[in-house]
Amino acid sequence: QVQLVLSGGGVVHTGGTLRLSCEASGFTFRDYDMTWSRQAPGEEPEYVAYVERNGNTESADSAKGRFTISTDNGNNRLYPQMERLVADDSGLYRCGRGWGIGVNAWGQGTRVTVSS
Numbered sequence: 001q002v003q004l005v006l007s008g009g010g011v012v013h014t015g016g017t018l019r020l021s022c023e024a025s026g027f028t029f030r031d032y033d034m035t036w037s038r039q040a041p042g043e044e045p046e047y048v049a050y051v052e053r054n055g056n057t058e059s060a061d062s063a064k065g066r067f068t069i070s071t072d073n074g075n076n077r078l079y080p081q082m083e084r085l086v087a088d089d090s091g092l093y094r095c096g097r098g099w100g101i102g103v104n105a106w107g108q109g110t111r112v113t114v115s116s
Contacts, residue, residue, distance in 0.1 A: 002026040004107030006095045011113045016085050018112060022078035022095035029076040033099040036069055036080045038112075040091040049080065050099045062088075085114045
């Protein structure tokens with residue numbers, strides 16, 4: 001059974017940093033691309049960044065220079081990190097297995113609130 005548990009969210013002040021952790025189980029983590037998304041209140045989910053199985057990463061324009069994504073294949077974990085947070089970064093963050101239309105599993109997510 002595929003499970004993706006993203007933790008590390010919470011309330012952070014504007015300009016702060018959060019490091020999330022996505023623990024994967026039920027599949028061979030190193031064999032998959034992984035995706036990170038967010039959904040702001042009242043909005044559709046949007047892609048934030050992804051990491052390919054070979055370690056290459058890509059991020060959305062809104063995340064470039066502030067958000068990074070890395071993996072620890074030995075521990076089956078994905079580490080999305082956010083810096084210089086602003087109010088528009090608030091939302092429900094999720095990790096997913098796959099990329100784009102190939103995402104076939106999502107975790108429940110963790111909520112991030114950026115306050116001034």
